[in-house]
Amino acid sequence: MVFRSDSSLFVSDSFQGAIYQIENVDVCSGSCTVTTVAHDALLATAGFPPFGANGITFSADEKNLFIANTGDDRILRMDLGAKKVEVFAESINGADGIAFDSSGHLWVAANQGDEVVVLNENGRVVAKLGDFLGIREDGAPRGLLFPASIVFSKGSAFVTNLALPLTSAVGDEPEEDVRVYTISRIKVPETFVNHR
Numbered sequence: 001m002v003f004r005s006d007s008s009l010f011v012s013d014s015f016q017g018a019i020y021q022i023e024n025v026d027v028c029s030g031s032c033t034v035t036t037v038a039h040d041a042l043l044a045t046a047g048f049p050p051f052g053a054n055g056i057t058f059s060a061d062e063k064n065l066f067i068a069n070t071g072d073d074r075i076l077r078m079d080l081g082a083k084k085v086e087v088f089a090e091s092i093n094g095a096d097g098i099a100f101d102s103s104g105h106l107w108v109a110a111n112q113g114d115e116v117v118v119l120n121e122n123g124r125v126v127a128k129l130g131d132f133l134g135i136r137e138d139g140a141p142r143g144l145l146f147p148a149s150i151v152f153s154k155g156s157a158f159v160t161n162l163a164l165p166l167t168s169a170v171g172d173e174p175e176e177d178v179r180v181y182t183i184s185r186i187k188v189p190e191t192f193v194n195h196r
Contacts (some may be wrong), residue, residue: 002056002058002065004062006023007025007026008022008023008025008117009022010037010058010065010069012043012054012055012056013052013053014050014052014053014070015050017044017052018036018038018040018044019036019037019038019053019067020035020036020037021034021037032174037065037080037083037115038078038085040146042087043067043085044071045070046071047070047072048071049071049094049150052071052072053068053069054067054068054095055095055096055097055098055108055109055149057098060100060104062080063079064175065080066078066098066099067085068092068097068098068108069100073090073091073093073094073095073112074090074092075089075090075119075123076088088119088123089119089124092108092110092111092117093113094108094110094111094146095111096108096152097109097147099150099152101152101192102152104121105118105119105192106119107119107149107157109150110147111146111148111162114130114131115128115129115131115147115188116128116129116130116144116145116150116159117129127189130143130144130147130184131188132174133175134174135177136180138179139178140178140182141161142176142181144184145161145175146164146175147161147184148161148162154188155188157188158182158183159185160183161182161183163175163181
């Protein structure tokens with residue numbers, strides 16, 4: 001979910017392939033009015049993991065909503081005026097949480113790739129950051145393991161490691177060995193700061 005500056009809350013629904021809006025969420029109580037912003041085939045998936053519309057964020061001018069479709073490995077862009085959904089970027093292995101940095105680069109947590117992919121304003125990959133480097137003796141992942149969410153603060157991106165096994169096959173995934181969950185810090189490269 002993500003807030004717009006007018007206090008509207010936008011929420012993605014991975015399983016129904018939809019985006020919803022709750023207006024004036026800061027003052028509504030009890031039953032708030034929920035409207036469907038978009039219910040589009042591009043927001044659903046038949047892929048793996050079985051999550052369609054997932055991470056969402058606004059462009060700086062709030063005219064576009066960017067949406068990660070995890071199962072389809074895509075980033076979508078929705079023009080909020082026309083309610084038109086289109087593919088912005090493809091082949092991001094497990095696109096999950098997304099966020100813009102202060103220079104307008106879109107950072108994508110690629111949960112299936114154990115990395116963060118950074119896109120420019122045209123949807124082109126300009127950096128791939130992080131990697132999975134094994135499990136430490138204390139059971140904490142080294143590096144990124146199924147990164148899920150991104151938040152920026154003081155020149156760094158903070159990335160959650162979800163690190164939960166997704167299949168029932170025992171001994172099949174490194175996530176089964178995780179006993180300590182972590183948040184990784186990635187310093188925003190100097191070449192990104194105030195550069196467009």
